[in-house]
Amino acid sequence: MKSQNVFIRLWSYLKNYKLALFLAISLKIVSAVMNVLEPFVLGLIITELTKNIAAIVQGVPGAQINAGYIAILLGLYALRALFYEIGSYGSNFYITRAVQNTIRDLRQDLSQKINRIPVSYFDKHQFGDMLGRFTSDVETVSNALQQSFLQVINAVMTLILVIAMVLYLNFQLALVVIISMPLTYFSAQFILKKSQPFFKRQANVLGDMNGFVQENLTGFNVIKLYGREEASAQQFAQITDELQEVGFKASFISGVMMPVLHAISDSAYLIIAVWGGLKVMAGQLTIGNLQAFVQYVWQISQPIQTLTQLAGMLQSAKSSLERIFQVLDEADELNQVTEEIEGNLTGQVSFNHVDFQYVDGKPLIKDFNLDVEPGQMIAIVGPTGAGKTTLINLLMRFYDVTDGSITVDGHDIRNLSRQAYRRQFGMVLQDAWLYEASIKENLRFGNLDATDEEIIAAAKTANVDHFIRTLPGGYNMEMNQESSNISLGQKQLLTIARALLADPKILILDEATSSVDTRLELLIQKAMKRLMEGRTSFVIAHRLSTIQEADKILVLNQGQIMEQGTHESLLEAKGFYHDLYMSQFAKQAE
Incomplete structure (x- = not known):
């Protein structure tokens, strides 16, 4: 993006508030004119007074202070001061209105854009960098517009008017x-x-x-x-x-x-x-015009200094605008809808000769095939980097397959609306996420139309109702920003209750019991078992003891299925799964 274009593009936001901007500029010009007129009017008053006093001192017959003329000049000076204050206040008022509305529109566009760009964008950019574009970069643009726009106009107008006045005077x-x-x-x-x-x-x-x-x-x-x-x-x-x-x-x-x-x-x-x-x-030269010249010297140096100092601020604003528009120029997620979901899905899932690669020329998944019947529990195990999370990303359509297809109830998921499709899913991740709100609102996040009675019923099913009632404020207790006022296991139970409220047809479970005590682990496993009843479930397993009841266990390595079967059949095969299970069992025995 060319640097000069970012300010032109910013105008596409500012022009929506042209009236406020026009009034701000007009009033600032009035203010600048009145400010430059001050030395000239004072000069007229000083010239008239010195002339009258000199005549009186010299004893000129009939000499006296020309009170009427001086009163007119003082009235002009007061009127000038009034217009100066009106111009200053009015210009600041209207520029603030125009700038803040513009920044609001910019933030709203960023917020809407962030919901449209693909997940892959977030994999390539650090969280802090993204946060900076939403906060400090937008604030830098806001400050630059608020502080520099009118100052530049005031400085330029002052320089032009001062040059005109001094040329007129001498x-x-x-x-x-x-x-x-x-x-x-x-x-x-x-x-x-x-x-x-x-x-x-x-x-x-x-x-x-x-x-x-x-x-x-x-x-x-x-x-x-x-x-x-x-x-x-x-x-x-x-x-x-x-x-x-x-x-x-x-x-x-x-x-x-x-x-x-x-x-x-x-x-x-x-x-x-x-x-x-x-x-x-x-x-x-009159003595009044001499004092006007002295004041104009100050009025010349001040705007030049202002323009010099604002150069750095405008450079920072340009850099921030480039970063903001980089986000806004990102391609949206493709969402070509050719098929509609009628009613709810049953949860029948098929991976048909699926190939996938994050980077061109470096395939991760090759010719992957899997058929899952409605209501089945599929456990996915394997070493780090085996492709477990990638498989879930493809199923959730965070990424699209490179080749082959994934179908749900016979629908190729690439032909479905992402929003309608994802509404059929529930997720309980290893990193439990809750936001800064009451526990009740965090649970309702799974179903915004849920009643208080439905929320309590879901909490009871997830074995978390009793715990919530022991908290100060119960369901109305506010979670802090980091959700650190409850334990990790308790957060996990809340996310299970939230998933229950959503009533999904397909579940994604990233088992998260490794960091909790035995009692909470049993409660979480019990709640997860209730959650999975009658639903197709994909479980990324860390503790193999928790997936013994799975209908099918997939052992992945480098994007390929090394082994698959039930817990008993895989143990009997004495392959990779057997070795992995026995190593965990040995550690538990120790």
Whole structure:
């Protein structure tokens, strides 16, 4: 994506709020005009007062303060101030409305997109990277629009108007002001370029420090156990020393900017004061216009400095927009629906000569065939990397087969709506997932139309009702963000109850009893057995003792079925499954 196009593309979001944007720009222009008029109006007042006072001092007959004219000028000054405040407030109000609505639309598009892109995208991108695009990148764009858009307009308008005013007041003095502009800009740009590497390094070291602190707080008990407190403190000291060094350099170099810019402004002040004073004495310039020139020197340096500082913010916004649009440009999941599911599926599943590869030229599954009757329990075992999870990914249509087909009740799953098809499934994974809400709402996630009575009935079937009632608040207890206020086994029981509420026809079970105590393991196995009754079930087995009742056990290795059969037949064959089972049995005996 070309970098210049990201801002053009952002306009496709902003243009939906053209009225608010137009009002913001118009009011900011009014504010800039009123701000530039201030020195000129003050100059008229000062000129009139000095002229009247000089006449009175010189004893000119009838000389007096021209109160009527000065009152008109003061009224103009007050009216200017009123319009300036209205312009400033109004422009901020309307730009905030336009920007926040634009960012809301951008977030909504990202949220909708994330539900349409294939699962393979998440396998290729880190969770933290994706989270950053949704949060920090969007916030960077929001801040850039909110803070820089109107400031750029204000700075440009101020420069144009100031140049016009000084040229109107005195051409020769105007040259001094105009010459100071590029000097101010290039000086600020030079200092920024020198300081940026140190600011970047400072951000990186700060990230290292935050990561180190988070890691040490998480593993604090382990650090204490192995007596690594001193080593940890020394490592932290090294990081903070580096942060202090780069922080000092970044702050020092950037801190030079203001003295340099002030030096240029002061030089312009001095030249205008001396040269302008001579012109005043020569009657070529009024004293009021001289003070206006002095103020315009400040009004010139301020917007130039603003534009220079905003350059970095706009660069960051451009980078963030590129990352955001990369997500929005991802291809959606293909969903060409040619067949409809009438009623519910029975759960008859067939793998027909299935081939699959994650990477071209590196096949993982070759000519895989399997027939599963409704209500059967199929256990899948094998070493790490055998293809167990891949098989489930293909069945759930997280990935499509490279060749062959998978049919459910005679339907090729590639011809079904992914959403309608996946509604027929229930999943209980090894990593139990609950979100930040009440226990009742977490259970209702399986069936949004479930009544409180149905939720309680499902909890009872899953052997978790008694536990829930012992919690503070019972079914209304709020889960925290990490779901750490209940145990792993209890979370597993809740996910089983959630699956029961969904009433699926096909179950995917990633057995997750290895990290719980014996009592909870028995409860989970009992609940899973109830869950599987009358449903086609695919169980990824870790403990072979839990799948002895399976109708068929598949022993996978490198994407191929090495052995298949019942528990008893596989033991009698004395093959890979027999060796695997006996090794686990020996460990349990020990």
